[in-house]
Amino acid sequence: xxxxxxxxxxxxxxxxxxxxxxxxxxxxxxxxxxxxxxxxxxxxxxxxxxxxxxxxxxxxxxxxxxxxxxxxxxxxxxxxxxxxxxxxxxxxxxxxxxxxxxxxxxxxxxxxxxxxxxxxxxxxxxxxxxxxxxxxxxxxxxxxxxxxxxx
Amino acid sequence: xxxxxxxxxxxxxxxxxxxxxxxxxxxxxxxxxxxxxxxxxxxxxxxxxxxxxxxxxxxxxxxxxxxxxxxxxxxxxxxxxxxxxxxxxxxxxxxxxxxxxxxxxxxxxxxxxxxxxxxxxxxxxxxxxxxxxxxxxxxxxxxxxxxxxxxxxxxxxxxxxxxxxxxxxxxxxxxxxxxxxxxxxxxxxxxxxxxxxxxxxxxxxxxxxxxxxxxxxxxxxxxxxxxxxxxxxxxxxxxxxxxxxxxxxxxxxxxxxxxxxxxxxxxxxxxxxxxxxxxxxxxxxxxxxxxxxxxxxxxxxxxxxxxxxxxxxxxxxxxxxxxxxxxxxxxxxxxxxxxxxxxxxxxxxxxxxxxxxxxxxxxxxxxxxxxxxxxxxxxxxxxxxxxxxxxxxxxxxxxxxxxxxxxxxxxxxxxxxxxxxxxxxxxxxxxxxxxxxxxxxxxxxxxxxxxxxxxxxxxxxxxxxxxxxxxxxxxxxxxxxxxxxxxxxxxxxx
Numbered sequence: 203x204x205x206x207x208x209x210x211x212x213x214x215x216x217x218x219x220x221x222x223x224x225x226x227x228x229x230x231x232x233x234x235x236x237x238x239x240x241x242x243x244x245x246x247x248x249x250x251x252x253x254x255x256x257x258x259x260x261x262x263x264x265x266x267x268x269x270x271x272x273x274x275x276x277x278x279x280x281x282x283x284x285x286x287x288x289x290x291x292x293x294x295x296x297x298x299x300x301x302x303x304x305x306x307x308x309x310x311x312x313x314x315x316x317x318x319x320x321x322x323x324x325x326x327x328x329x330x331x332x333x334x335x336x337x338x339x340x341x342x343x344x345x346x347x348x349x350x351x352x353x
Numbered sequence: 354x355x356x357x358x359x360x361x362x363x364x365x366x367x368x369x370x371x372x373x374x375x376x377x378x379x380x381x382x383x384x385x386x387x388x389x390x391x392x393x394x395x396x397x398x399x400x401x402x403x404x405x406x407x408x409x410x411x412x413x414x415x416x417x418x419x420x421x422x423x424x425x426x427x428x429x430x431x432x433x434x435x436x437x438x439x440x441x442x443x444x445x446x447x448x449x450x451x452x453x454x455x456x457x458x459x460x461x462x463x464x465x466x467x468x469x470x471x472x473x474x475x476x477x478x479x480x481x482x483x484x485x486x487x488x489x490x491x492x493x494x495x496x497x498x499x500x501x502x503x504x505x506x507x508x509x510x511x512x513x514x515x516x517x518x519x520x521x522x523x524x525x526x527x528x529x530x531x532x533x534x535x536x537x538x539x540x541x542x543x544x545x546x547x548x549x550x551x552x553x554x555x556x557x558x559x560x561x562x563x564x565x566x567x568x569x570x571x572x573x574x575x576x577x578x579x580x581x582x583x584x585x586x587x588x589x590x591x592x593x594x595x596x597x598x599x600x601x602x603x604x605x606x607x608x609x610x611x612x613x614x615x616x617x618x619x620x621x622x623x624x625x626x627x628x629x630x631x632x633x634x635x636x637x638x639x640x641x642x643x644x645x646x647x648x649x650x651x652x653x654x655x656x657x658x659x660x661x662x663x664x665x666x667x668x669x670x671x672x673x674x675x676x677x678x679x680x681x682x683x684x685x686x687x688x689x690x691x692x693x694x695x696x697x698x699x700x701x702x703x704x705x706x707x708x709x710x711x712x713x714x715x716x717x718x719x720x721x722x723x724x725x726x727x728x729x730x731x732x733x734x735x736x737x738x739x740x741x742x743x744x745x746x747x748x749x750x751x752x753x754x755x756x757x758x759x760x761x762x763x764x765x766x767x768x769x770x771x772x773x774x775x776x777x778x779x780x781x782x783x784x785x786x787x788x789x790x791x792x793x794x795x796x797x798x799x800x801x802x803x804x805x806x807x808x809x810x811x812x813x814x815x816x817x818x819x820x821x822x823x824x825x826x827x828x829x830x831x832x833x834x835x836x837x838x839x840x841x842x843x844x845x846x847x
Contacts, residue, residue, distance in 0.1 A: 227541050251522060334752060334756055338404060
């Protein structure tokens with residue numbers, strides 16, 4: 203069963219894309235002329251993908267791939283922190299989100315000196331903010347801190 | 354040639370550019386010695402910082418980072434048996450054993466001299482080969498370009514760590530990503546799901562940051578608690594006369610091999626260094642020393658991987674076809690700065706092109722000095738705890754992704770592609786084909802559309818054009834050549 207999981211996911215993805223491509227509007231022949239409809243190219247790609255998936259299944263059945271070890275807790279925590287970053291950016295502030303995630307990433311990756319993690323979480327976003335805002339003139343999204351800074 | 358020399362010379366007269374090259378060379382070496390970061394991730398993180406620079410300065414900075422980080426991978430390969438970049442993997446075979454024998458300084462000296470010679474040789478070839486190839490490429494029409502991009506995509510089969518089929522699936526996924534947004538001729542929206550920020554298509558920069566930097570962060574999270582053992586380094590010294598006698602042929606051979614492999618679309622420094630190493634072994638009189646600290650092994654791998662950097666710039670700049678993940682980012686840099694990669698770059702922006710080559714040349718000379726006098730210091734940098742380094746990479750990634758179009762959507766795209774890239778890598782797919790596919794996707798579709806218009810829908814006439822046919826045959830051989838040879842050999846044997 204295992205050799206079929208990844209090819210199965212790719213095949214399902216390809217079929218979904220073909221379905222979505224078939225829902226696209228067609229353009230009048232006057233515009234596209236002898237060329238192809240906008241749906242044709244993605245469908246063509248996904249058909250090739252399905253052929254490749256067939257080869258991949260054949261390869262996997264011939265030489266079953268080695269089992270992939272489960273991700274460790276640090277990886278899942280890191281992915282979870284990306285979700286936290288999304289929530290904090292949306293509801294608080296881009297830089298509060300960066301500082302919080304930098305701190306928590308640092309701690310979850312094994313940094314025991316909390317003051318060091320805290321210092322990195324403060325100085326890195328602050329330095330990057332100053333470089334991008336003052337030197338590169340990039341305006342950051344509004345939030346609790348940026349509202350106060352931009353006025 | 355006069356144009357080339359004068360433009361390269363003008364680099365020396367631009368103190369700001371020289372300063373940028375100097376600082377970037379140091380930055381590139383730092384990035385190269387930090388295990389996991391490497392030239393591609395470094396270029397993805399650096400790209401947003403170049404936005405306000407002039408095109409020459411921006412691309413020179415990215416190219417400088419490319420050559421210096423590629424070299425620097427050898428420092429940790431020799432001192433801690435951990436290649437800073439995949440291109441330095443072959444250097445560990447003999448570099449680390451030589452360092453264990455207490456000759457780390459000699460190993461680093463050979464690596465830095467071989468890298469510099471390989472790098473400079475490839476830039477000289479680049480100065481000659483690129484304009485010549487550009488003259489041929491002027492004649493290309495849509496069918497030839499379409500066939501060329503198919504050739505580039507077929508070469509994806511050999512990019513990165515995944516197998517050929519997995520790499521091709523990744524490449525096709527990348528090409529599909531390029532179809533997101535409004536279609537060029539009809540303006541019909543494809544796969545946008547009502548999000549009008551995607552009307553112009555996916556931005557390359559956040560996708561690159563996600564695929565290379567964020568996914569690498571997640572890969573490194575598994576190694577968060579590992580501690581490397583460092584070999585102590587007394588001093589880096591230049592190779593002795595005896596060493597030069599042993600390695601000069603190897604350096605010359607590997608410089609040629611590296612440059613040639615770099616020029617092939619979608620091949621890169623990693624493949625070059627492996628072939629450079631194995632050729633050094635094949636031609637050596639001291640084969641038994643290989644794997645135990647052979648100086649030819651270090652020179653062969655290092656000359657080849659740095660020579661590949663110059664070679665890889667040829668298809669990137671002349672044809673718009675990147676040879677690796679890093680050149681894909683340099684190509685994005687060219688586009689972001691309004692430069693049109695392709696043969697016209699060599700008539701419309703010839704000074705810019707040669708100044709970029711000049712910057713790469715200067716970077717090679719600077720890293721020679723840095724490698725000889727500051728390798729010990731750089732080796733210490735590799736000891737920065739991952740628990741500090743990668744959170745910084747996260748901050749750089751999200752701010753970098755945001756900064757291109759001041760859009761939070763780009764930040765989410767970077768994070769999503771980071772997670773997708775991580776799981777793809779976990780299951781044996783390489784992310785470089787996805788990046789190259791994304792860049793080539795637009796070219797493939799547009800040239801196919803134009804070819805169909807040219808031939809009034811008769812698609813088979815594409816193969817009737819001699820050059821296009823040549824590229825299609827090469828693509829076929831690239832994909833099935835080894836299987837055909839295997840079948841013929843089997844038949845002969847039976």
